Amino acid sequence: MTDRDRELINRYVYEVTRRVPKEQRDEIELELRELIGDMLEGLTLDQVFAKLGDPAVFARKYREDKNYVISPEYYDNYVWVMKIVLICVWAGLFISMVVQCIIDYTNIFYETARFISGLMTGSVGAFGAVTLVFAFMERQKIKVELKKDKAWTPDMLNPIPAKKARISRGDCVASLVFIMIFACILIFVPQFIGACSTDGKEVTCISIFNMDRWGMILPVFLIALMAAFVDEIIRLVAGCYCRSVMLSSIIANGIQVILSALVLKVLPIWNPDFVFELELNLSESFHWKEQLINRWNADLVSDIILGIIIIASAIEVGLTVYRTLRYGRALGVR
């Protein structure tokens, strides 16, 4: 055996052993050297390597770990949610582009380029987010299943959820679509939420939000939307009211109420010059301009919106808890 052969064998052994768990490394190295030595008695080194194949594949067989992120059990729902999310992202981007182009058609080229780059980053981001959520659920579920190591019996068949306990897929999809569109608007065109007016040529928009501090406010919005998003996916996967849906609803709505309070009462969300800019830009013919300007009170608006959010969350949590206790079933218990 030449030095070069010896070096190649060392390299092959190294390529396999660096990919296997530390505690098995030494023994696997010995095994490999034994195997290669035995094979060399009847074959050339090239033939041996051809027979052993890619060291990465060899190492994978030694590792015998799960080589998937999303298991077949979750795959159907994963693909389904992925489709919806991607369609929403694309639709949101498209709508925002169209709106931008209508408002300022001199910038069509720029908006189209932004749309295309948005498509790429948005798709990658959405793909990653959905995969992460499902991979997380996958890992959690595995822990739960490992704990209860019981054989399946027909007793474990849960009763078919009563009609009223079912969560319609359509509702979940509608909510998901709404969340995605809202997120797209907040990310891409927040300046258009407010008063828009046109003098025939140009559209002037006075955002109701504080655009100077938007970088600080947007993440809080997005976390709240993410909570709602995860909650909807859990509903979608569960398909009926049960304990996990109830818990997720309580947690998600709790997060949303806390973040809403944060955004509305602590962060400078409103455009401080809203009234001033309105006065400058709105035409006199706008007949309730006076009233709007005189009555605009940011604190009051905050309080009203916060009140609506708290009531809506309370109703949603209340309905979910009621339906779970009334019609639903605890997970895995008759």
Added chain:
Amino acid sequence: MAEEKDLMANLTSELRRGTLILSVLSQLSEAKYGYALVQSLEEKGVEIDPNTLYPLLRRLEKQGLLSSEWDVGESKPRKYYRRTFLGDDIYRELKAQWEQLSVNMERILREGSI
């Protein structure tokens, strides 16, 4: 044509995969080292890639069906595997299953002959 070949190769390897453990267990009533096992199986027409066999031997050992021992007496160290008592029991059971299976398969295939 190439696709048909791929498909055939896939199906064949899937068919063989289930018989590997039984083949390996059958040969290990006496202690053998890995490559000797590859060769003895090959002589009997059962091909198994070393990169499948070695990890499989480790797994069967972990499951308690095989035990291993390093022999450092000879010129180079070798790891010898043999069936444990549990391995003997499992082998007997699997063998009976296989015999039943092959009887049933033969009958089924005779009925479905083209």
